[in-house]
Amino acid sequence: MSTHDTGPVVRARGLTKTYGSFTALDAVDLTFEANRIYGLLGRNGAGKTTAMQLLTGQIFPDGGTVEVFGRTPAEHADVLSRICFIAESQKYPDQFRPSHVFASAPWFFPNWDEALAAELIAEFRVPLGRPIKKLSRGQLSAVGVIVGLASRAPLTFFDEPYLGLDAVARATFYDRLLADVAEHPRTIVLSTHLIDEVSNLIEHVVLVDRGRILIDADAEEVRGSATTVVGTRGTVEAFVTGRDVIGRDGIGGLASVTFTGPLHPTERREARELGLELAPVSLQQLVVHLTGTEIPTEKEVVS
Numbered sequence: 001m002s003t004h005d006t007g008p009v010v011r012a013r014g015l016t017k018t019y020g021s022f023t024a025l026d027a028v029d030l031t032f033e034a035n036r037i038y039g040l041l042g043r044n045g046a047g048k049t050t051a052m053q054l055l056t057g058q059i060f061p062d063g064g065t066v067e068v069f070g071r072t073p074a075e076h077a078d079v080l081s082r083i084c085f086i087a088e089s090q091k092y093p094d095q096f097r098p099s100h101v102f103a104s105a106p107w108f109f110p111n112w113d114e115a116l117a118a119e120l121i122a123e124f125r126v127p128l129g130r131p132i133k134k135l136s137r138g139q140l141s142a143v144g145v146i147v148g149l150a151s152r153a154p155l156t157f158f159d160e161p162y163l164g165l166d167a168v169a170r171a172t173f174y175d176r177l178l179a180d181v182a183e184h185p186r187t188i189v190l191s192t193h194l195i196d197e198v199s200n201l202i203e204h205v206v207l208v209d210r211g212r213i214l215i216d217a218d219a220e221e222v223r224g225s226a227t228t229v230v231g232t233r234g235t236v237e238a239f240v241t242g243r244d245v246i247g248r249d250g251i252g253g254l255a256s257v258t259f260t261g262p263l264h265p266t267e268r269r270e271a272r273e274l275g276l277e278l279a280p281v282s283l284q285q286l287v288v289h290l291t292g293t294e295i296p297t298e299k300e301v302v303s
């Protein structure tokens with residue numbers, strides 16, 4: 001352990017990545033604390049993979065700084081040995097079989113747990129002797145997920161590797177992840193589109209959109225941060241006047257408007273008395289509202 005271990009696990013400031021004239025990541029600040037589960041969320045092309053590649057030293061920033069365990073990741077082998085990055089389309093040597101992947105994993109990951117890997121191999125039904133090239137998409141995803149879990153790396157990134165998994169296998173992954181992290185605390189970063197599925201897993205939300213951070217907050221805080229109010233149009237519009245509206249929908253005389261910000265108990269009572277229905281907004285709905293198309297005005301919804 002060094003003195004660097006007392007600070008955050010990841011600290012990025014002004015992180016910028018450009019591809020030609022396109023800015024994939026635009027002056028992003030990120031801080032990941034030890035032993036938390038982070039959800040890196042955002043639409044296709046938002047910049048999630050780019051951010052993870054920068055944090056793991058696979059690509060270099062055009063601006064800003066990255067420190068992982070207090071050091072620049074690419075230049076320090078001891079830092080890299082504490083990072084596990086599982087990508088959706090992991091590449092393996094041509095002749096590799098899953099047995100080779102699991103046999104070589106301990107060379108890269110000092111905390112590798114052989115027994116856990118064996119359990120997961122059985123649970124995910126990975127055919128150990130089949131050439132990697134012949135595996136189904138789900139089986140290939142399972143190989144990645146097993147490496148990510150059994151590596152027990154202090155900082156583990158899962159870049160949507162579980163997309164190929166069926167619903168049962170995904171549930172297994174989520175359960176195993178939670179159980180193992182409870183026993184062996186470490187920092188996990190999950191990037192995913194399946195927000196509802198992971199919303200109970202995530203402790204901290206980082207929402208990326210077009211290379212910028214839209215939300216960087218405690219998941220609990222984010223979950224309670226938006227409300228949808230439904231009722232007759234005039235009443236709903238009067239109720240949301242002056243609020244930060246992030247979504248509008250409606251049909252005929254009915255309106256459904258989503259807004260962010262706290263709601264006082266007296267305002268809740270007032271809504272009930274006005275015959276309005278209030279519903280909390282799920283993390284997934286919130287992300288859709290914040291990263292979707294522009295919010296229509298009341299007039300556009302009516303017409």
Ligand SMILES: Nc1ncnc2c1ncn2[C@@H]1O[C@H](COP(=O)(O)OP(=O)(O)OP(=O)(O)O)[C@@H](O)[C@H]1O
Pocket residue numbers: 019022024042043044045046047048049050051
């Ligand atoms: N090597 C590259 N050259 C040019 N553009 C790139 C390159 N790598 C990424 N980009 C662009 O940068 C943007 C961010 O890509 P990134 O892969 O980080 O998105 P993402 O949030 O991971 O998306 P997805 O959810 O679809 O995987 C995209 O518009 C992508 O096309």
